[in-house]
Amino acid sequence: MSKVYPPDAKWYEMARGGIIPQAGNAAEYSVGGWRNEHPVRDDECCIDCLFCWVYCPDEAVRVKDESVKYQGFSPDHCKGCHICAHVCPKDCITMVPGPDFQPDEPGQSEEE
Amino acid sequence: MSEVAEVRGNRVALEGNEAVAEAMRQINPDVVAAYPITPSTEIVQTFAQFVADGEVDTNFVAVESEHSAMSACLAAAVAGGRVMNATSANGLALMWEILYIVSSLRQPVILTVVNRALSGNINIHCDHSDTMGARDAGWVQLYAEDVQEAYDNLIQAVCIGENMDVRLPVMSCLDGFILSHSYELLTVEPDEEVQEFVGPYKPDNPMLDIENPKTFGPLDLYDYYFEHKRSQMEAYPAAKQAIIDEGKRFGEAFGREYGLLEEFMLDDAEFAVVAMGSTCGMIRDVVEDLREKGVKAGMLKLRAFRPFPAEEVAAALDGCGAIAVLDRAASFGAHAGPLYAEVTSALYSYGKQIPVNNYIYGLGGREILPDHLQQVYGDLQQLADAGQPAEPVSFLGLRE
Numbered sequence: 001m002s003k004v005y006p007p008d009a010k011w012y013e014m015a016r017g018g019i020i021p022q023a024g025n026a027a028e029y030s031v032g033g034w035r036n037e038h039p040v041r042d043d044e045c046c047i048d049c050l051f052c053w054v055y056c057p058d059e060a061v062r063v064k065d066e067s068v069k070y071q072g073f074s075p076d077h078c079k080g081c082h083i084c085a086h087v088c089p090k091d092c093i094t095m096v097p098g099p100d101f102q103p104d105e106p107g108q109s110e111e112e
Numbered sequence: 113m114s115e116v117a118e119v120r121g122n123r124v125a126l127e128g129n130e131a132v133a134e135a136m137r138q139i140n141p142d143v144v145a146a147y148p149i150t151p152s153t154e155i156v157q158t159f160a161q162f163v164a165d166g167e168v169d170t171n172f173v174a175v176e177s178e179h180s181a182m183s184a185c186l187a188a189a190v191a192g193g194r195v196m197n198a199t200s201a202n203g204l205a206l207m208w209e210i211l212y213i214v215s216s217l218r219q220p221v222i223l224t225v226v227n228r229a230l231s232g233n234i235n236i237h238c239d240h241s242d243t244m245g246a247r248d249a250g251w252v253q254l255y256a257e258d259v260q261e262a263y264d265n266l267i268q269a270v271c272i273g274e275n276m277d278v279r280l281p282v283m284s285c286l287d288g289f290i291l292s293h294s295y296e297l298l299t300v301e302p303d304e305e306v307q308e309f310v311g312p313y314k315p316d317n318p319m320l321d322i323e324n325p326k327t328f329g330p331l332d333l334y335d336y337y338f339e340h341k342r343s344q345m346e347a348y349p350a351a352k353q354a355i356i357d358e359g360k361r362f363g364e365a366f367g368r369e370y371g372l373l374e375e376f377m378l379d380d381a382e383f384a385v386v387a388m389g390s391t392c393g394m395i396r397d398v399v400e401d402l403r404e405k406g407v408k409a410g411m412l413k414l415r416a417f418r419p420f421p422a423e424e425v426a427a428a429l430d431g432c433g434a435i436a437v438l439d440r441a442a443s444f445g446a447h448a449g450p451l452y453a454e455v456t457s458a459l460y461s462y463g464k465q466i467p468v469n470n471y472i473y474g475l476g477g478r479e480i481l482p483d484h485l486q487q488v489y490g491d492l493q494q495l496a497d498a499g500q501p502a503e504p505v506s507f508l509g510l511r512e
């Protein structure tokens with residue numbers, strides 16, 4: 001899906017009434033800038049119970065083939081809210097100061 | 113209102129509320145979601161009977177509060193329907209949150225407001241504190257002088273709000289009890305002609321267009337909100353034009369023409385009074401009386417308060433020696449009444465240096481009498497001599 005309104009869209013270029021002429025586009029809206037801490041998961045400890053995936057309010061916990069292990073987090077959507085760390089039954093997730101996910105941190109996949 | 117050019121339509125005696133309900137019946141909206149409140153109750157009650165009797169196709173939604181009423185109206189409008197409602201005072205206040213959302217989403221919901229004093233203390237009688245408080249909510253506001261105009265305004269309100277360059281909600285206001293519960297002989301136009309004047313509803317991006325899904329009312333932060341508000345501001349000059357155009361078209365169709373404002377003996381007037389609503393009728397009498405005595409009195413009646421016709425007001429008052437603005441509402445903490453603030457700001461903005469008095473009157477239904485208005489015009493001679501008001505605000509009919 002394309003972004004309807006780029007960040008430099010002028011007021012007269014937008015649809016009336018603040019509507020977005022497109023549905024289901026929250027995935028395109030980056031809220032990553034709100035984060036001042038980020039989650040780091042110990043993949044060895046993780047039992048793939050998917051609690052973090054279910055509870056994350058922003059679908060920022062990536063999942064593949066019903067597994068979150070080695071999948072990392074979405075830097076555009078994670079707000080650093082602590083919920084995943086809080087619900088993890090094995091305490092595998094640690095909140096680390098700073099907004100930026102580091103590629104060498106455990107729990108981060110290479111791919112974006 | 114303008115003179116009735118010819119007797120046509122159906123001449124009947126109706127209360128203001130009945131006349132409004134009659135216009136709603138003729139407009140036959142898709143949805144009415146309402147909650148009753150004095151003095152507007154009768155509008156919705158009468159209309160509910162039309163629904164029960166099958167005289168309209170309207171989906172009538174009985175809700176549990178005015179907040180819900182306006183929420184349901186918003187939802188029905190976003191879905192793609194023509195939506196109407198009526199309320200007063202505290203009912204309007206309870207709608208407050210949703211008023212802003214309706215105008216921001218650019219939905220032409222049409223709301224009759226029967227003007228009544230806001231609590232507290234509890235008072236059911238007329239003043240303009242309810243709609244004056246809502247003046248920044250983004251709704252077009254029309255004020256009626258008499259029952260005929262209340263009926264006529266509601267029909268035009270539909271066309272003004274639904275104009276494709278406008279798409280704004282409209283409040284059609286009439287003075288509580290003074291108009292809502294007074295019988296007046298008026299012309300009710302034939303159903304087919306009203307329907308033809310109003311035309312079928314043209315939805316704009318209706319939510320029920322499920323082939324083209326859209327996002328309505330999303331989170332809108334520092335990155336887009338400002339642009340959206342700027343774009344909303346663009347609708348008000350368009351609304352001004354639509355009020356003029358529809359007023360003309362109404363005149364052509366039914367013989368009663370309307371505009372943003374009406375000048376009464378203002379051309380050569382030395383002393384002008386600016387007012388809104390039913391009081392304008394009495395001012396006309398007083399002006400005629402003063403003219404007979406050789407006083408160059410005139411009146412400027414404001415029909416549209418939002419959008420405020422600043423340029424037109426300044427032009428209409430140009431050449432007057434002294435002006436009085438009558439406010440039927442207090443603006444607590446402001447230096448004067450809300451209409452005064454708008455009128456003086458318009459004069460200042462367009463370079464007119466004319467002294468202006470402000471009178472607050474009629475709060476909570478306090479009577480205003482011709483003697484009060486004689487006093488207002490009398491004061492204007494002194495004001496013209498003095499060049500500026502001794503005190504900006506005085507009160508009419510107050511024990512002091």
Ligand code: SF4
Pocket residue numbers: 038039055056057058059060061073077078079080081082083084085
């Ligand atoms: S910190 Fe919050 S937003 Fe980020 S992944 Fe965990 S639950 Fe989701």
Ligand code: SF4
Pocket residue numbers: 041045046047048049050051052053068087088089090091092093
């Ligand atoms: S909640 Fe903890 S254990 Fe469960 S999948 Fe997430 S990180 Fe793994």
